[in-house]
């Protein structure tokens with residue numbers, strides 16, 4: 001097969017330029033209609049097409065990356081805390097489901113979990129179908145499982161005590177898929193024994209107030225020593241404090257990002273700088289990867305830039321910092337919403353036990 005648009009663009013698979021055959025197969029596997037590709041008349045057309053969520057690609061600075069897919073074996077969720085520092089406060093899944101009228105009780109409050117959470121076993125069949133397609137094209141794919149819910153939710157056990165185990169059993173039969181499972185309820189997932197080896201587990205931390213989740217999830221290593229762990233430090237709505245990378249070397253990746261969408265809470269770049277500094281310092285000893293995503297912006301995601309560059313590393317693939325184009329830098333500068341000095345000072349007064357802002361604490365205190 002072939003398609004020519006006359007447009008010059010680069011294909012990267014996990015950051016590494018792939019050959020054209022691999023690209024063709026991946027586009028096919030992702031279900032991108034070839035006719036639409038051939039009809040794309042400009043780079044903007046291609047970008048629009050390939051970055052539709054269903055195809056799972058990301059476009060950054062003229063480079064296309066394979067993002068992997070996502071699939072949900074659960075419908076619905078409920079918020080873990082609704083205070084100002086909760087990562088669930090602006091949950092995009094809740095907003096999206098409410099906008100589509102798919103929610104029994106809007107708000108995804110904890111008390112409504114029984115009405116709002118349903119099992120979605122047809123996704124298990126879908127995973128098996130993906131496995132068959134991937135075998136056919138001899139490819140693998142990273143799948144973000146339950147991007148719109150939480151496999152650690154205990155409501156699942158009330159609906160079907162075997163469902164979580166059944167999900168893992170299906171994943172174990174899909175060796176072409178690397179299933180990334182993120183939770184805000186790490187205690188539930190840490191208690192599971194016998195994860196298949198194609199699972200990556202992660203937990204989300206929105207500020208130093210959630211740091212204990214990293215330790216809780218790490219308990220999973222006692223029964224599953226080979227499962228890699230990921231720390232999702234997003235949406236970052238406060239400083240992270242001291243990250244336990246040396247104490248918990250099973251964390252293979254730190255993802256950092258600000259909040260985007262209609263409910264953004266602004267970011268302080270010092271928080272991002274501190275995560276970068278700590279993670280790169282630990283990298284030499286543990287190999288932990290750093291993946292920096294978006295800054296805090298509305299309505300669309302905007303690249304987080306520190307010193308004009310960003311890191312897009314994966315476990316075992318520790319690429320150097322990527323220099324952003326002047327266009328991206330200008331867009332970031334124009335659209336990002338940063339926490340003002342006044343709001344930072346107010347935050348410090350509300351949280352007297354906020355970790356020492358080693359980064360610019362003296363400046364913040366002197367505001």
Ligand code: SF4
Pocket residue numbers: 077078079080087088091092093094108147148149150184
């Ligand atoms: S745990 Fe995740 S999916 Fe569930 S409410 Fe919170 S942010 Fe949304």
